[in-house]
Amino acid sequence: MIDPVFLEVSVVVLGIFLLMAEAFGLAKEKSTLAWWAIGGLAAVFIGTFFIGPNSNSFEVSGFYVVDGLSLFFKRFVLISTILVLVMSVDYLPIVQRLVPAERPGAGSGEFFILPVFTCAGLMWMVSATDFIMIFCALELVTISFYIQVAYLRRSMSSLEAGTKYLILGALSTGFLVYGITWFFGATGQTNLVAIREVLPLIPVANHPAILFGLALVLVALGFKIAAVPFQFWVPDVYQGAPTPVTAYLAVASKAAGFLVLIRVLEPFFTVPSFQNKLFLALVLLALLTLVFGNLAAIPQTNFKRLLGYSSIAHAGYLLMGLAAIGDAFAGGAVVFYLSGYLLMTFLAFLILVPVTKASGGDDIAHFNGLARRSPGLALAMLIAAASLAGVPFTVGFFGKFFIFEAAMNQGLYLLVLAGIVTVASGFYYYFKVIRAMYWQPAPEDAGPVAITKTSSVAIFILAMLILILGVYPQLLIGMLP
Amino acid sequence: MLQDYTPVLLHVIIAVGFATVAMIANIVLGRTGKRNPTKDSVYECGMVPEMAGQPRFSVKFYLVAMLFILFDIEIVFMYPWAVVYQDFIAESGTIILWSMLSFVLILLFGYVYAIKKGALDWSR
């Protein structure tokens, strides 16, 4: 039996070890670092299945909780990081081209090490039950992301993305801390469990203070999960950042953000006066996010940017699930949606990397004729796009289905209507990619797309999982906490 | 309820109005003294600059400064730690010491990394 805190500790130790290995030049090939990282994270992943009871030895019980939900998300984060590293290995040539170095390859080792630290931060984030802990974990994640987004120092768009993410991220962090101080002022607590106990006792005169703090925290977490109107960084940052980092941002960062949001909002749902306000805010945010994300995605021509808007749209569906949190199935529906979202988003990005390398860009037009160049890749992309759009017999369909069901049960008919309409527009923009692959002619000189063994194995597994869970969702539902 | 905000509205109107009036007055009245080359010459505006206004610092300066701040704050962090947990240390011994040591250790690894990467090597 492993003490739960050792999971994060060992990820940090792994990161430090890799950093030292890089500093002392232990790894001849930089990709070796990635393989070590993958191996280490896989070991930690296995370790999550041998977790003992929550230990009190470090006086951490108030800060840190290990329940089924956090354990599920720890595994979620570990798998995401492993997939990001697999993708990064494929992406290495582009990194080496776009990072200035005295010797060839120098300066690209950290590209594999930073995700490990991010991973530790995300793992802490999903276990955090105290605002201080949430803040620290969030900062570890965000700061390491600033570096990763701006990693390609010769690429203007990457630098621009880094700057935008840094400034807007700092802004949102400011709001988070300010919100926490209001909570602390009104309740005298930073611990969510304690806040939950104190909340019903707060005099009505102090309610605006709590609501003020709540609004500010909602702003900060809305930034993390890309909810409208705090989503403006998303398209630019997604497009400019290195592709593996974009995938990481889109999946792991968003998922952890949602989990923290669920944890933070949960105490406030127990008090009716807060609940009503919160409910209204969430419904409005969900509505705006759904409409904006889906409509703005329609005219896009760049695939990464399209996925950025699509990630906003998916945040809309997830917020819909959050607004319906009163339903018994809503929490499970959100977690199911996030898991499906992991599969299909990583699948799309895993395919994007080799296609970008072979075609020299990440516009939708660079997918032209992929069905004839690499039918297997095109088929996998077809599955990813179909699942993102929510076609039946893919996991994406059931994700949306469960969310809509929960929203219906809660009487959120307007949101469900908006959801269904926007799903239809989603079909339009995802199928642009399919049209490019299957109906547009390939460029004259284009051959098959080269792809590494690991990536193709990962692509195969993800595509199969999307289909299997699309037919038999109970498989995943059984694993949900 | 909205009437409560009437003073605020008045305040805004006065602020905007004053600024507008002042700027328009400036334009209208300022026309009397037209610009000419003599008026724009150095004599009337100050000294002739001898170099670019802001000297460029080497980027290494920022790097070293940042590392300095990082380790400086580490030390600053230790003072309140030692004061706040004074009683705790007396009671239950070394566990809190180990926590702080592990924190320092992590920073130490960062320091080693910085040295190996040549961050403190000014000549490079």
Add this chain to the structure above:
Amino acid sequence: MSTQTAPWIILFSPLAAAVLIFLIGRFSKTLSAGLAILSAATGCFLSWWLFRQTEVAPQLSLEWLNFGPELTITIGITLDHLSKVMLLVVTTISTLVFIYSTGYMRDEEGYTRFFAGLSLFLFSMLGIVLADNFVMMFIFWELVGVSSYILIGHYYSKDSAADAGKQAFIVNRIGDFGFMLGILLLWSATGTVAFSGLLSAIPGFEGAPVYLTVACVLVFMGTVGKSAQMPLHVWLPNSMEGPTPVSSLLHAATMVAAGVYMLARIFPILEVVPDAREIIAWVGGITCFCAALMATQQNDIKRILAYSTISQLGYMVLGIGVAPTSSEAMFHLFTHACFKCLLFLAAGSVMIAMHHETDMWHMGGLRKKTPVTMICFIAGMLALSGCPFTSGYFSKDLIIEWAVLKIPFLGWLAAAAAGLTAFYIFREFFVVFFGKARSEHAEHAHEQPVSMLVPMLILAVPALFAGLPMIQEHFFTLSHPDAHAVPHLLHPFLYAMFFGGAGLAALLYFKAEKDPVSIPLFANRLYIDDVYFWFVNKIQGGGSIVLSWADRWVVDLVIVQVPSKLTWACGFALRFLQIGSIQAYAFFFGAGVVGLLYIMLSK
């Protein structure tokens, strides 16, 4: 091995074989055929083993989709006497046909694809047999349709084969649509789709009886499509474009019988809705007679058998409509599977000998060239035509007896169809095996390899003897009508029909050079195909012009183009918010904060 795991192994081993063949089959023809036969034989062995087990453990069922308390769909197994017998039929015949296929397909292209398709079909068929609820059955029902489509279109480069595949698929859709509506109606009436739940809920059903009647008739639509009853029978003769083992297995012995099996599965429900059973009986009776009429004037050896299959399926459906239990229809399904499969295999053997010539007027005199095939054909023929003491005699006469008792007109119609049956099958027999060789190929015909003959010889045994009371009592508990109640004339009439039909055929065709009889009405299949063709061409063609106009100007322009352009414009406009300047983003961010604060703090 427990009775709990065995059905799952039976069900999934063909799927595993199909996947393996798909993955590694291209390396070796023997390997792919071997995998397919191994999976079928495993199923066959386990089915017989299961059949011998008297004690059956309660079956597992996995929850598949949970839509709350109103609807939970499971994947589970029904293992009762009915499904055990059907398992025997399906797996045994499949195994024999698979073995036969190794010989039949030896020189054909797409050998591995063929075996993958066969295995996939077997998986889907077993799914229908073992399903414990309507939704699961429907899914496998559709899967059977897909694999049938793949197998009919095996020679997809041939236009007629591709068209036949499409036709089969589309005609089946019509039936399946009704089937699905029927399932939904039954579900809304009882709140469950599981067979066990349905059967216990239906007798106490308190709604209007007409509701159940409509639901049952709609479910029966599925049978009409899949079991090729009139008026949806047109696809079955055309599906003879597929390789002969496919015709034998899918379009004679098992798949087309799925419709009858489904009716037998829900027989307790049908018992409480006599109106629906009467409709079923009439459809079956009319189909049985008309298809027999059509068969008398066909010249293609497989098409005769195809119409004969439709006619025999008509008997089974009639049996469901009139007999007191489902065993009578299932008994005929059982014997028919043996003898019709045998007849098709023999026809396939003749075709290979004739280098894929199917017009029987180009054959003749094959009795010396292919003697074993002829013996097998005779066995199947006698059973089909109801020769006394062969299997068909017992099963068919039982259904006719019940029909005469319940609905006399249909009973006598079915008895007359028995005479037509004897006539058309003896006609085929004499033309193919007697007379002079009428073509080059017929003169040089030769007997087939052992891999094809052995399955045929094995099948000949049950075709002849499976109906004998001491054998059938192991499989079925049949109820015979009271001997005094049945008109005394019936049995002599049936004997007369058999000998009359066979005799007439001998008289006309024993040494005929060309067809001495010509009845265009029958040869043209009562003009039903032509009516459909005319309908599709004229009415639907005319309608489609109108619809296409409407589609282009109303649907496309007003309903599709305008909103799509509008959404695009909205999206385009929204893009201008994304101006790329960080000051602007921070401004919008701040505006968002103010908006959110307003929502949260406003009274």
